[in-house]
Amino acid sequence: MESFLNRPSCDNNSRCPQKRVKLQSDEGMKPGEVDEEDEFSHPVPWQKIESEGLDCDYALLLCKDEADKMFKQLEEEVVYSTGEDATVQVFGKVHSIPRKQAAYGDAGLTYTYSGVTRLACTWTPTLEYIRDVVTNTTGQTFNFVLVNRYKDGQDHMGEHRDDEKELDPFCPIASVSLGAARDLIFRHRDARGKRAHRQIKPVKLELAHGSLLLMNSPTNTFWYHSLPVRKKISLPRINLTFRRILLERKK
Numbered sequence: 001m002e003s004f005l006n007r008p009s010c011d012n013n014s015r016c017p018q019k020r021v022k023l024q025s026d027e028g029m030k031p032g033e034v035d036e037e038d039e040f041s042h043p044v045p046w047q048k049i050e051s052e053g054l055d056c057d058y059a060l061l062l063c064k065d066e067a068d069k070m071f072k073q074l075e076e077e078v079v080y081s082t083g084e085d086a087t088v089q090v091f092g093k094v095h096s097i098p099r100k101q102a103a104y105g106d107a108g109l110t111y112t113y114s115g116v117t118r119l120a121c122t123w124t125p126t127l128e129y130i131r132d133v134v135t136n137t138t139g140q141t142f143n144f145v146l147v148n149r150y151k152d153g154q155d156h157m158g159e160h161r162d163d164e165k166e167l168d169p170f171c172p173i174a175s176v177s178l179g180a181a182r183d184l185i186f187r188h189r190d191a192r193g194k195r196a197h198r199q200i201k202p203v204k205l206e207l208a209h210g211s212l213l214l215m216n217s218p219t220n221t222f223w224y225h226s227l228p229v230r231k232k233i234s235l236p237r238i239n240l241t242f243r244r245i246l247l248e249r250k251k
């Protein structure tokens with residue numbers, strides 16, 4: 001398995017490294033261009049993760065102190081789904097999800113995946129803050145976030161692709177991790193299960209506290225990803241996947 005190691009956490013005295021990029025609304029610069037004059041401009045040390053049809057960028061977005069603070073605030077603010085809203089449908093069968101989940105975003109937005117439709121709750125202050133940090137770092141805007149909370153290493157997420165038609169294909173899925181470091185495994189669609197007809201190595205990535213992973217197109221066309229059980233992990237983790245949902249498809 002291809003394995004990518006994390007960089008060590010940024011030290012507590014340094015500013016958190018955030019690349020200041022121009023947004024479409026900023027005048028005089030092209031979107032995505034870095035403002036070298038900006039005193040808050042600190043390049044993010046991005047790590048490129050590539051394989052056939054897989055294109056991801058990984059970086060430490062928040063230093064430990066800020067990541068700790070964000071985790072604590074999210075623990076106070078996020079309200080997770082319960083009952084029927086905490087289930088998914090796979091091949092027509094209803095399953096309760098082996099973790100907690102919540103959906104936040106712009107007013108009235110819904111997102112349908114795994115046979116269920118989630119209505120977005122209004123952004124909390126911390127989700128809005130992290131969304132804006134991700135936007136300032138990447139130049140991309142997001143209108144929805146799926147929050148997944150894993151109480152310990154028993155909680156997990158099965159193999160899937162984030163390839164719903166309602167997602168803007170030109171916008172990466174931006175995944176922010178807080179809390180216990182967990183492995184994310186990518187597996188090529190042609191190399192999965194009994195029907196595998198090609199030998200393509202899976203790609204393993206350990207997602208650190210305060211990290212940002214960008215899953216760029218066409219990753220979610222060719223590669224499935226999962227967060228497997230890790231029995232030795234006793235601490236919780238929160239993952240935020242910021243997405244851009246196409247509004248035209250909603251009408």
Ligand SMILES: O=C(O)CCC(=O)C(=O)O
Nearest residue numbers: 146148157162227239241
């Ligand atoms: O918790 C994670 O890192 C995985 C999240 C994920 O795969 C998803 O939200 O689609």
